Amino acid sequence: EVQLVESGGGVVQPGGSLRLSCEASGFTFEARTMHWVRQRPGKGLEWLSFISWSGGATEYADSVKGRFTISRDNTNNSLHLQMSSLRTEDTAFYYCAKGQDTTTWYGPLDSWGQGTLVTVSS
Amino acid sequence: EIVLTQSPGTLSLSPGERATLSCRASQSVRGNYLAWYQQKTGQTPRLLIYGASSRATGIPDRFSGSGSGTEFTLTISRLESEDFAVYYCQQYSNSPWTFGQGTKVEVK
Helix, strand or coil: CCEEEEECCEEECCCCCEEEEEEEECCCHHHCCEEEEEECCCCCEEEEEEECCCCCCEEECCCCCCCEEEEEECCCCEEEEEECCCCHHHCEEEEEEEECCCCCCCCCEEEECCCEEEEECC | CCCEEEECCEEEECCCCCEEEEEEECCCCHHHCEEEEEECCCCCCEEEEECCCEECCCCCCCEEEEEECCEEEEEECCCCHHHCCEEEEEECCCCCCEECCCEEEEEC
């Protein structure tokens, strides 16, 4: 069974930093692209970031480019999101999600974690 | 960036009725790389449809997807009680991956 478990959320002041993690199990982690998606309370889904199988390629939404960094550790089956210069509008649930395909970067997200809440407030 | 616009914002229907949800893209979606997700209240999104028309594993056949280019549709042939939820389309043909704003299917 595929499991994705996020951690690292919490309350942080504007301008602060936070590092989210996602522990993966139940599938061959190194064979899947991974993503971060967020959802502000009561709002829709916003794609944030992608990382390729090896970690050699990454992509970001404009809203977080230059502030957030995605990374992965294929030895420990974990995905990370380093967030800095946080703003109040970054308050959201953050989900890690697994890419469906093994042969292309461009695939749908077929498994999602339960999410971790990040609250940016003074 | 490909902008996805979903309509209607809210769909009020009764169990047993047919639901038709629309997703329009600001430019053609390469390879029809268009997915639909269902999100129930308090739950995480679930992949329903990918490649515009392929059902994901375990998805009932009352869910179907169609369309190409810039116009896509999710159809639920006969609504069951567990289908009342928010539905999002997503394109994964280009970075940035983008989602539509969602359509809420509620009980009439």
